[in-house]
Amino acid sequence: xxxxxxxxxxxxxxxxxxxxxxxxxxxxxxxxxxxxxxxxxxxxxxxxxxxxxxxxxxxxxxxxxxxxxxxxxxxxxxxxxxxxxxxxxxxxxxxxxxxxxxxxxxxxxxxxxxxxxxxxxxxxxxxxxxxxxxxxxxxxxxxxxxxxxxxxxxxxxxxxxxxxxxxxxxxxxxxxxxxxxxxxxxxxxxxxxxxxxxxxxxxxxxxxxxxxxxxxxxxxxxxxxxxxxxxxxxxxxxxxxxxxxxxxxxxxxxxxxxxxxxxxxxxxxxxxxxxxxxxxxxxxxxxxxxxxxxxxxxxxxxxxxxxxxxxxxxxxxxxxxxxxxxxxxxxxxxxxxxxxxxx
Amino acid sequence: xxxxxxxxxxxxxxxxxxxxxxxxxxxxxxxxxxxxxxxxxxxxxxxxxxxxxxxxxxxxxxxxxxxxxxxxxxxxxxxxxxxxxxxxxxxxxxxxxxxxxxxxxxxxxxxxxxxxxxxxxxxxxxxxxxxxxxxxxxxxxxxxxxxxxxxxxxxxxxxxxxxxxxxxxxxxxxxxxxxxxxxxxxxxxxxxxxxxxxxxxxxxxxxxxxxxxxxxxxxxxxxxxxxxxxxxxxxxxxxxx
Amino acid sequence: xxxxxxxxxxxxxxxxxxxxxxxxxxxxxxxxxxxxxxxxxxxxxxxxxxxxxxxxxxxxxxxxxxxxxxxxxxxxxxxxxxxxxxxxxxxxxxxxxxxxxxxxxxxxxxxxxxxxxxxxxxxxxxxxxxxxxxxxxxxxxxxxxxxxxxxxxxxxxxxxxxxxxxxxxxxxxxxxxxxxxxxxxxxxxxxxxxxxxxxxxxxxxxxxxxxxxxxxxxxxxxxxxxxxxxxxxxxxxxxxxxxxxxxxxxxxxxxxxxxxxxxxxxxxxxxxxxxxxxxxxxxxxxxxxxxxxxxxxxxxxxxxxxxxxxxxxxxxxxxxxx
Numbered sequence: 003x004x005x006x007x008x009x010x011x012x013x014x015x016x017x018x019x020x021x022x023x024x025x026x027x028x029x030x031x032x033x034x035x036x037x038x039x040x041x042x043x044x045x046x047x048x049x050x051x052x053x054x055x056x057x058x059x060x061x062x063x064x065x066x067x068x069x070x071x072x073x074x075x076x077x078x079x080x081x082x083x084x085x086x087x088x089x090x091x092x093x094x095x096x097x098x099x100x101x102x103x104x105x106x107x108x109x110x111x112x113x114x115x116x117x118x119x120x121x122x123x124x125x126x127x128x129x130x131x132x133x134x135x136x137x138x139x140x141x142x143x144x145x146x147x148x149x150x151x152x153x154x155x156x157x158x159x160x161x162x163x164x165x166x167x168x169x170x171x172x173x174x175x176x177x178x179x180x181x182x183x184x185x186x187x188x189x190x191x192x193x194x195x196x197x198x199x200x201x202x203x204x205x206x207x208x209x210x211x212x213x214x215x216x217x218x219x220x221x222x223x224x225x226x227x228x229x230x231x232x233x234x235x236x237x238x239x240x241x242x243x244x245x246x247x248x249x250x251x252x253x254x255x256x257x258x259x260x261x262x263x264x265x266x267x268x269x270x271x272x273x274x275x276x277x278x279x280x281x282x283x284x285x286x287x288x289x290x291x292x293x294x295x296x297x298x299x300x301x302x303x304x305x306x307x308x309x310x311x312x313x314x315x316x317x318x319x320x321x322x323x324x325x326x327x328x329x330x331x332x333x334x335x336x337x338x339x340x341x342x343x344x345x
Numbered sequence: 346x347x348x349x350x351x352x353x354x355x356x357x358x359x360x361x362x363x364x365x366x367x368x369x370x371x372x373x374x375x376x377x378x379x380x381x382x383x384x385x386x387x388x389x390x391x392x393x394x395x396x397x398x399x400x401x402x403x404x405x406x407x408x409x410x411x412x413x414x415x416x417x418x419x420x421x422x423x424x425x426x427x428x429x430x431x432x433x434x435x436x437x438x439x440x441x442x443x444x445x446x447x448x449x450x451x452x453x454x455x456x457x458x459x460x461x462x463x464x465x466x467x468x469x470x471x472x473x474x475x476x477x478x479x480x481x482x483x484x485x486x487x488x489x490x491x492x493x494x495x496x497x498x499x500x501x502x503x504x505x506x507x508x509x510x511x512x513x514x515x516x517x518x519x520x521x522x523x524x525x526x527x528x529x530x531x532x533x534x535x536x537x538x539x540x541x542x543x544x545x546x547x548x549x550x551x552x553x554x555x556x557x558x559x560x561x562x563x564x565x566x567x568x569x570x571x572x573x574x575x576x577x578x579x580x581x582x583x584x585x586x
Numbered sequence: 587x588x589x590x591x592x593x594x595x596x597x598x599x600x601x602x603x604x605x606x607x608x609x610x611x612x613x614x615x616x617x618x619x620x621x622x623x624x625x626x627x628x629x630x631x632x633x634x635x636x637x638x639x640x641x642x643x644x645x646x647x648x649x650x651x652x653x654x655x656x657x658x659x660x661x662x663x664x665x666x667x668x669x670x671x672x673x674x675x676x677x678x679x680x681x682x683x684x685x686x687x688x689x690x691x692x693x694x695x696x697x698x699x700x701x702x703x704x705x706x707x708x709x710x711x712x713x714x715x716x717x718x719x720x721x722x723x724x725x726x727x728x729x730x731x732x733x734x735x736x737x738x739x740x741x742x743x744x745x746x747x748x749x750x751x752x753x754x755x756x757x758x759x760x761x762x763x764x765x766x767x768x769x770x771x772x773x774x775x776x777x778x779x780x781x782x783x784x785x786x787x788x789x790x791x792x793x794x795x796x797x798x799x800x801x802x803x804x805x806x807x808x809x810x811x812x813x814x815x816x817x818x819x820x821x822x823x824x825x826x827x828x829x830x831x832x833x834x835x836x837x838x839x840x841x842x843x844x845x846x847x848x849x850x851x852x853x854x855x856x857x858x859x860x861x862x863x864x865x866x867x868x869x870x871x872x873x874x875x876x877x878x879x880x881x882x883x884x885x886x887x888x889x890x891x892x893x894x895x896x897x898x899x900x901x902x903x904x905x906x907x908x
Binding site: 058060110117118120121122124125126128132133138184258262265269312313316317318320321323324325327328331332335 | 643645703706711712713715716717719721722723724727728730731732735840841843847848850851855884885886887891892895896898
């Protein structure tokens with residue numbers, strides 16, 4: 003392993019501490035929800051990095067597997083089967099389904115030119131989105147599904163009678179730490195995976211597919227396995243998202259906007275490092291929350307000028323992150339993490 | 346060399362991580378046929394591709410008619426009057442024989458006399474004029490590739506192993522065709538493995554090994570010296586003779 | 587036979603569905619499918635040529651479609667008088683203005699896009715995909731910033747509204763017009779590719795770019811031209827689609843991109859004939875399936891793509907030589 007840049011280490015430690023103690027450092031429903039989102043997107047972006055950064059596959063269907071997980075728990079919970087067993091069954095079932103579908107897509111696309119893969123995943127993802135809006139009886143259609151959570155996750159639940167460090171030990175706190183520890187476990191597993199011999203073969207394939215094949219590695223098997231694992235982890239992230247929002251709908255899980263977010267996170271943070279996407283996830287989620295008020299201020303300041311106010315309208319935050327994305331692909335293809343490593 | 350049309354001066358070329366040409370020096374005199382010989386992997390094809398700008402030389406100069414062309418883009422090099430027939434022939438399979446030839450003509454299209462000359466050289470192409478080039482045999486494709494190179498007046502003809510994989514009868518036909526070009530004082534740079542062809546056509550010769558020129562001289566001298574042939578070109582040569 | 591099969595697929599599909607519906611429905615659906623196919627062809631042809639010539643896959647192609655659609659709205663808005671006029675000359679003039687504006691705007695945008703983004707990422711598919719997706723995000727946001735996020739209505743010219751009877755089938759006038767325009771463009775493109783020197787160089791370049799350069803053609807410049815023309819065609823397709831829908835949203839380009847991708851995958855990336863056949867197949871399938879089994883309509887294109895890829899992994903008209 004190359005030695006990590008001290009700034010990078012500091013950023014990662016900061017991120018970890020901030021997330022581990024988020025409910026105590028940043029009390030308040032909104033900040034804790036933001037911290038949960040960061041945890042969830044770290045898992046989602048890192049799982050996407052296994053595809054993009056470690057195998058060089060550009061898939062646009064990753065949100066579909068995220069949605070599998072979200073709908074996987076939402077459907078039983080919304081149907082009235084409220085309990086941890088439902089959550090567990092939904093999680094395992096959707097993760098297995100995600101892995102299977104992902105493997106099937108990977109195998110189909112192996113029959114075709116590699117370049118088709120990205121286009122095919124885009125078509126499949128849009129199909130999934132249409133399916134989710136059309137199968138109203140199951141998915142709630144455009145409106146999505148709202149549901150109750152198991153008792154321990156409800157705001158009224160009290161784990162302890164007394165507050166800890168001034169924070170009520172309610173269902174929200176339990177929910178946050180559930181998210182945090184599941185995310186931590188997933189991230190740790192992925193780190194182990196990419197550091198394992200399996201992960202090293204993936205990197206060898208990314209660097210030189212011919213060579214890897216010549217060395218006797220069946221690249222097909224490795225690629226397919228990698229996409230299956232990435233899909234299963236994305237499904238787990240989807241479960242966490244459903245539990246956080248107590249709602250699942252096509253726009254929050256399946257839309258191209260979510261895919262855009264993931265791409266932004268991985269590219270801004272730095273592909274092929276897992277820690278990069280983790281930082282990227284934090285940056286993008288925080289930008290969602292804090293860039294918008296800033297843009298609102300700019301929007302107000304520019305009132306009366308033609309067109310310009312529209313460019314800094316709070317809803318146009320993606321315009322600026324998109325520009326940042328393009329600039330990073332040009333000038334810092336290795337993202338934050340890679341740029342720190344090079345020094 | 347007094348009237349060299351083309352010169353290589355200390356040309357180094359890298360392809361990806363591999364250093365292929367290690368300082369190549371040789372010249373192609375105007376109006377003569379220069380043979381570039383050497384074993385497989387000696388760097389002959391790389392030298393020609395470097396000349397055409399298809400791989401950029403990292404160091405050294407390639408001059409054509411007194412002008413350094415080593416930094417020029419491929420189309421500009423070709424426009425100076427260099428016709429190139431790659432080892433892979435570069436035939437457009439989906440286009441007809443006619444269209445393949447037409448691509449190499451100027452904006453005015455075919456000049457009837459040159460077209461007639463070319464079709465007289467390779468009558469089979471006339472018979473298949475309107476057919477897709479993908480349907481031609483290997484030898485016919487090679488004829489088409491050479492025809493395309495001479496359909497317009499060019500200052501230099503660069504041909505990479507025209508006899509590769511062809512039947513002996515076809516090779517004889519090609520030698521005849523090249524002899525006609527030679528008689529017309531066409532400047533030709535020819536890469537060959539077939540020594541018979543080299544002996545029949547070459548005026549001067551350069552021999553490559555491991556990305557360097559290891560011998561330069563008269564073709565006739567090399568043809569007469571079997572010991573030198575053995576040393577420079579190895580046993581693979583005997584098989585051709 | 588095997589080589590002819592892709593050509594026969596289109597009539598075979600048309601004939602195969604005939605027994606399942608009345609003749610008048612069949613005719614109406616076929617016209618609708620072909621109309622949709624023609625518009626898809628306009629949108630997809632540039633993408634497939636750009637890929638064939640320079641091995642560049644542009645995920646932002648849908649942006650030009652969106653731009654064309656919005657330009658049509660902006661031009662037709664002030665021309666309402668002409669659009670709703672009784673005079674067919676004014677009708678057509680308005681339509682022509684809209685289509686021309688769409689073509690010019692998309693073409694200019696394509697020129698800028700090529701110069702700013704595409705030029706720097708030759709040879710790396712990964713970077714191409716990422717950078718063009720980034721470009722798509724920015725382009726989409728710019729369009730919303732300029733025209734707003736709300737859906738915008740636009741009206742068809744008066745003469746192209748309504749429908750007429752043909753062999754007992756009700757045919758929407760606009761669809762027939764779309765088929766006509768599409769055929770004209772296809773014929774023009776066909777003539778350009780097969781009858782001119784530029785077309786010859788493009789066809790050769792799709793097969794072997796290096797050799798074309800070694801023959802002295804500046805393929806880079808040619809590519810810019812093809813990129814601009816492809817963007818302009820996408821803009822025209824977008825404008826025509828907008829008028830067909832009579833309502834546009836910023837997501838129009840994204841939605842069409844999916845169909846355009848399916849079209850070029852089915853046809854074989856790089857092939858114009860394949861693109862045409864693929865576009866017709868997608869248009870027909872959408873309409874036939876939408877009529878026979880509305881519930882399956884949404885999946886019909888995906889199913890079509892999967893089926894064709896299983897049959898011919900490189901599409902109906904694979905482009906070889908690279």
